[in-house]
Amino acid sequence: MARAATTSDAFNAVAEPRRREILNFIALQERPVGEIVDSLGMEQPSVSKHLRVLLEVGLVNVRRDGRRMLYRTNAEAIRPLHEWTETFARYWRHQLSRVKERAEGKSNPSNDSERDFIPRRKDDYGGSKN
Amino acid sequence: MARAATTSDAFNAVAEPRRREILNFIALQERPVGEIVDSLGMEQPSVSKHLRVLLEVGLVNVRRDGRRMLYRTNAEAIRPLHEWTETFARYWRHQLSRVKERAEGKSNPSNDSERDFIPRRKDDYGGSKN
């Protein structure tokens, strides 16, 4: 199976940086496609395609105004994301104590097996051999 | 260009539902891979690969304990996500007023060009002609 479709849910849709930019841009006020194109410096077809994805997952709403299409962020659809991340907030909010311990030099990091670096892989994954 | 790598940032990494499950599971306490495999009912190689992605973007930490590897969520890495979504919170928190208007039948949705449905495409995108 390949990666899930970008249109499968809000999580996948906002994984694309450009789409987040768009959402930020049209959060306050609805905007026609052309304005997004000019302001964010993206190609028009690209913007239309991103908007399509955002529309499919409900992250934006559209309204026609003459020949223009006015898009606007539907913040409500971002809520699930916010709520998921919120469940982790308590952890970093509690981390003040850890910072304190560190400042006091309570433990030596190089003394235990704590590890954060990522070991290199022999082959850089791109699978294709023969 | 294809889609950005899942390891490009936290947004892409958590787009995969399975990875979010893992993060939830090892948020409170570090766990060995085998336990994740059993508890979440995923294949062992699959779990290892997901953990690798999470590790690369800093969403988890590892520690060796004998032959086992103990993983744990690094909540701090989820913070950027939380903060991005937080910028939209003010919008849905302000929407109470809209709900009120609706309840009062202030406007008829079917009367303006407001639209939320997604028009069908002729071809379902899967590009291949001849």
Place this chain on the structure above:
DNA sequence: AAATCATATTCCTATATGGGTATATGTCAA
């Protein structure tokens, strides 16, 4: 050293992009 347990990596493949470019569709103006 050999056997065993715990994880990581390799290889393969179907699938879904996202960017360009060209073109279709839709709407308003002359």
Place this chain on the structure above:
DNA sequence: TTGACATATACCCATATAGGAATATGATTT
């Protein structure tokens, strides 16, 4: 109706999965 303007789709392609199966790597025990 024809032309101009605004957006959406169609096509093509290079790239990165995620899952499954098989195997490699590491560490511990006998």
